[in-house]
Structures are given as C-alpha cells and as structure tokens.
Amino acid sequence: MSVRRLLLIVLALCLIAVLVVAATLLTVRQYLDSPLSLPDDAVVVDIEPGMPLQLIASRLADNGYLSWPRAMVLWARWQGFDRRIRSGEYALEAGQTPRTLMALLMSGRVVQYPVTFVEGWTVRQALEHLWRLDNINPQLQGMSNDDIHSALQISLPALEGSLFPDTYFYTKGTSDVAILQRANQRLQQVLTEEWQQRADGLPYESPWQALIMASIIERESGYKAEKRDIAGVFVRRLQSGMRLQSDPTVIYGMGSSYDGVIYRSDLNTTTAYNTYRINGLPPTPIALAGRDSIHASMQPKKGTALYFVSRGDGSHQFSDTLEQHNSAVQRYLRGGAENENN
Incomplete structure (x- = not known):
C-alpha cells in the first residue's frame, strides 16, 4: 500500500471520527x-x-x-x-x-411547605395544627406550654399569645422549634413597632398588656372596621375603673368545660380570666392577635361608647349608656342570649 493511499485512509478515518463525535455532541x-x-x-x-x-x-x-x-x-x-x-x-x-x-x-430552590397560624387561635390550637403537618420535625410534642415557653426562650411572660398569626414556609425536616421561634420573632417585631407608635394616655404598663388587650379584641370581632371601636370601649372601661366584662375571656377561663354556651353561673364563677369577676386585664393573652387587633389596642378609637352588642352579622352596635345597651340587646338578641352581654 502506498504512503498516499495510507494517508487517505487515515484522513478518512479521522474525518469519520470527527463526524461521529460532532454528531454525538449534537x-x-x-x-x-x-x-x-x-x-x-x-x-x-x-x-x-x-x-x-x-x-x-x-x-x-x-x-x-x-x-x-x-x-x-x-x-x-x-x-x-x-x-x-x-x-x-x-x-x-x-x-x-x-x-x-x-x-x-x-x-438550592427546594420545596417550601406552608403552615398557617390563624388569628384568634389559642397557642395550643396552633401547636396541634403544626404537629399534624407532614415533614415537620416535632421536637416539642408532648410538652406543656410552660416547658415549650422555656425551650423556645421566649422573653414574653407566657407562651399564650406569643406567636404571630401568619403563613410561614418551611422545608422538609424543619423543626417545630425553628418555625415557632420565627412566629415569636415576628410577633415581637410587630408588637414593638406598634408600641413605639401608640397613642398617649393608654392604660397599659407594657407592650405585654397591650398584647393581652389585642387578643381580647381579636376574639371579640373579626370585623376589621370596628376593632378600634371595640378597643376604645375597653380602654375607656379600664380608665374609668369598670370591668371589661368580655365573654371571650370567660370562655378561655372555662377551658375544656365550655360547651358552646355561657350560662349565668359561668359569668359568676371566678377564674383568673373571668373579666366579669376580676378588675383590669387577665394575666395573659387569650389568643393569637393579628396586626389589626394589635394596632387597635395601641390606637383605640376616641369616643364615649362603653358597651357593644352583636348585630348578628359580624358587626356590633355600640352604646354610651347601659340603658341604650339594654335596648340594643333587646333589639338584636331579643332578650335571649347572655353570652353577648358586653
């Protein structure tokens, strides 16, 4: 075989190899x-x-x-x-x-799972909801509120009310500790912001007391437009030495014995949370308060109303005097329900 022919064969093989590689790469x-x-x-x-x-x-x-x-x-x-x-x-x-x-x-854009803590929930409801979710690492399950409060190193006096109701996102394997600490940090942030801009002359000695009030407002009404009106009623009651007489505080104090109805005997039973029987605020919040309720507690609406009653549509009728309030009760509740006697 001549050298020329050999070179042609080699060149042909190289060309084929190049074409194969090019085709493979393509x-x-x-x-x-x-x-x-x-x-x-x-x-x-x-x-x-x-x-x-x-x-x-x-x-x-x-x-x-x-x-x-x-x-x-x-x-x-x-x-x-x-x-x-x-x-x-x-x-x-x-x-x-x-x-x-x-x-x-x-x-690193991994799947994010949502968990929502609802305004008005107790902290125990929030915890039980969290522990039912998939992909959570439950390190606190089975512990008491006091032990969880210590484990989370929360600076507020109690666990109840110390979480901000919102939607939080987590990845697989995230601990309940991490999520709850974020919810507490968010609560502390909102509470501090609102406290720094609070109205003058409020009957609170600390942001904690304002949060307690906010939790009561949260449970009294989910109607944003009147939260500041309700706050105004409660602030004026505190300032005038009246009791708050808030039914949600009674319900919270009843615990598991509450069956959906408040009876006269319940109003007359003294608990740390029954604001028909105690003066001032209860010792802790009664629920998770949202920003609107926290804001309302810090910026109550000015006025003269000292009473309110549910209209049955989610809103409330406000009254200046007990006589006006009793008339409103007769009108909207037809004299039947004791569980709206604010």
Whole structure:
C-alpha cells in the first residue's frame, strides 16, 4: 500500500471520527434541551446529603423521567456540576430539561411547605395544627406550654399569645422549634413597632398588656372596621375603673368545660380570666392577635361608647349608656342570649 493511499485512509478515518463525535455532541446537546418525561403534576425528588449524581440520574431513569441518564451524568461531570448539587426536595415540573434540572439541583430552590397560624387561635390550637403537618420535625410534642415557653426562650411572660398569626414556609425536616421561634420573632417585631407608635394616655404598663388587650379584641370581632371601636370601649372601661366584662375571656377561663354556651353561673364563677369577676386585664393573652387587633389596642378609637352588642352579622352596635345597651340587646338578641352581654 502506498504512503498516499495510507494517508487517505487515515484522513478518512479521522474525518469519520470527527463526524461521529460532532454528531454525538449534537445529539447530547439536543437531549440536554429536550423535555423530561414528566407527568402533568409536579414530581418531587428528594436529594439526600452527599447523594452522587449517578444515583440521582439512575432513580430518575427508573421512574421513567430520564431516558439517557449517562449523557446527563457525563456532561454534568465535564462541567463540574456534579460537585455543586445541593440536598433537599425539588419539584420537577412539565417542560423541565436535563440542563434546567441540573441548574435546579445546584440552585438550592427546594420545596417550601406552608403552615398557617390563624388569628384568634389559642397557642395550643396552633401547636396541634403544626404537629399534624407532614415533614415537620416535632421536637416539642408532648410538652406543656410552660416547658415549650422555656425551650423556645421566649422573653414574653407566657407562651399564650406569643406567636404571630401568619403563613410561614418551611422545608422538609424543619423543626417545630425553628418555625415557632420565627412566629415569636415576628410577633415581637410587630408588637414593638406598634408600641413605639401608640397613642398617649393608654392604660397599659407594657407592650405585654397591650398584647393581652389585642387578643381580647381579636376574639371579640373579626370585623376589621370596628376593632378600634371595640378597643376604645375597653380602654375607656379600664380608665374609668369598670370591668371589661368580655365573654371571650370567660370562655378561655372555662377551658375544656365550655360547651358552646355561657350560662349565668359561668359569668359568676371566678377564674383568673373571668373579666366579669376580676378588675383590669387577665394575666395573659387569650389568643393569637393579628396586626389589626394589635394596632387597635395601641390606637383605640376616641369616643364615649362603653358597651357593644352583636348585630348578628359580624358587626356590633355600640352604646354610651347601659340603658341604650339594654335596648340594643333587646333589639338584636331579643332578650335571649347572655353570652353577648358586653
């Protein structure tokens, strides 16, 4: 075989090799930008700490999501992406490609789960709701409120009312401690902000007392437009030496014995929370107070009303005198309900 012929063969083989490599690279590139075989609903994959890319790709392939796992693994290793994967749960959505999948796994944008603490809940209701959720690490479950208060290192005097009602987001494995501390920090922030802007002459010795008032307002009405009116009534009662006579405080003091109805005997039973029997504020909040109620406690509406009664539609009728209040009770409650006698 001549040298010329040998060179032609070598050149031909090199050309074929180049074409094969080019075709392979083009195929890989097209694959990297092709959608994964995902269902319409988002798929959540859990990447454990230290999990190798080879295992991740293998599991995705086993589930039918990834058709050419080796191509993605080799490309990612060549780019150095395999060393930058972050652990956690990731949501894969329709339209995701191997290229965007790797970007997601390196981003740390893990699945966030919501937990909502509702305005007006007791702290025990909030805790029970939290512990029913998936993916929570319950470190405090089974503990008393006092022990939880200590474990969270809350600076306020009691656990009740010390969480801000809002929606919080967490990742898989987050502890209840972490979520509750965030809710307490948010409460402290809002309480401090409102306290710094409070009206003059309020009958509170501390932000804690204002929070107690806010919790009563929260339980008295969910109607935002009249929270400051209710706050005004209670502030004027405190300033004039009257008792608050708030039914929600009676209910809270009754605990599990409350069956949905307040009887005259309940109003006459002395508890630390029965504001028909005690002077001033109860010792702790009775519920989680939202910002509107906290604001209302710090900025009560000026006026002369000392009484209010439910109209039955969520709003209240306010009265200056007991005579006017009794007439309103007859009008809206038809003289039947003792559990609205504010």
